[in-house]
Amino acid sequence: xxxxxxxxxLLSVFKGAPVxxxxxxxxxxxxxxxxxxxxxxxxxxLLLRHISRESIKGFTADLNKGETSFHLxxxxxxxxxxxxxxxxxMLERGGYNKLIFxxxxxxxxxx
Amino acid sequence: xxxxxxxxxxxxxxxxQPVAFWCNPISGHNTxxxxxxxxxxxxxxxxxxxNEEAVDDSQLPxxxxxxxxxxxxxxxxxxxxxxxxDSAVYLCASSLVGRTEAFFGQGTRLTVV
Numbered sequence: 001x002x003x004x005x006x007x008x009x010l011l012s013v014f015k016g017a018p019v020x021x022x023x024x025x026x027x028x029x030x031x032x033x034x035x036x037x038x039x040x041x042x043x044x045x046l047l048l049r050h051i052s053r054e055s056i057k058g059f060t061a062d063l064n065k066g067e068t069s070f071h072l073x074x075x076x077x078x079x080x081x082x083x084x085x086x087x088x089x090m091l092e093r094g095g096y097n098k099l100i101f102x103x104x105x106x107x108x109x110x111x
Numbered sequence: 112x113x114x115x116x117x118x119x120x121x122x123x124x125x126x127x128q129p130v131a132f133w134c135n136p137i138s139g140h141n142t143x144x145x146x147x148x149x150x151x152x153x154x155x156x157x158x159x160x161x162n163e164e165a166v167d168d169s170q171l172p173x174x175x176x177x178x179x180x181x182x183x184x185x186x187x188x189x190x191x192x193x194x195x196x197d198s199a200v201y202l203c204a205s206s207l208v209g210r211t212e213a214f215f216g217q218g219t220r221l222t223v224v
Binding site (some may be wrong): 099 | 115151153154155156159166202211212213214215
C-alpha cells in the first residue's frame with residue numbers, strides 16, 4: 001500500500017543547529033514527492049518538490065529511491081523555521097493525481 | 112489575491128445535527144479538493160473535482176457526507192448527520208488543471224459534541 005511515514009512528531013533544535021526532518025515512502029511506481037509547511041495560524045503551503053531540485057528558505061530535499069526517503073534538510077535552523085512540516089507523495093490514479101500526506105513533524109527552533 | 116477562501120472557520124455542533132462547509136477556490140483553478148485532517152494526522156483526500164465533475168470520491172463516506180460544485184466554481188461539503196468522530200479540520204484546496212501544486216484554504220475546524 002502507498003504510505004508516507006514521518007517518524008518524528010516533534011523535532012526540537014537550537015538556532016543555528018542543522019535540521020533533518022525524516023520522510024520515508026512506500027510506492028511501487030515512480031514517486032513524485034513534496035514538502036508542505038504550515039506556520040502558526042497560517043494555511044498549509046508548498047515548500048518544495050523533488051522534481052524542481054531547488055532550495056527554498058535554505059531547505060533542500062533529495063529523493064533517495066534506494067532508501068525510499070525524501071528527508072528535508074537545512075544546515076542552520078532559524079527561529080522562523082518553527083512550523084509543522086508535512087511530506088507528501090503524489091500518486092497517479094485513473095489519470096488523476098492524488099496527494100498522500102504523512103502525519104507531520106513539528107519543528108521547534110529555540111533561541 | 113485572497114487565495115482559497117473557506118467558511119466558517121470554526122463550527123461546533125451537537126451530534127446528529129447537519130453541518131455544511133463552503134469553499135471558494137482561486138479564480139481560474141478548475142481542480143478543487145476537500146481534505147479532512149484529524150488531530151495529529153496529515154490531510155486525507157475526501158473528494159476531488161475537475162470543474163463540476165467529481166473524479167475521485169473513493170474516500171468520501173457516502174452514507175453521511177455529500178459534496179457539490181455547481182457551475183464548477185464554489186463548492187460545499189455537507190455532513191448529515193454528524194458523528195463525534197467527524198470532529199476534524201476540513202481543508203479545501205485548488206489547483207490549475209494538470210499542475211501538481213495545490214493551494215490550501217485556512218480550513219474549517221469542526222467540533223461535534
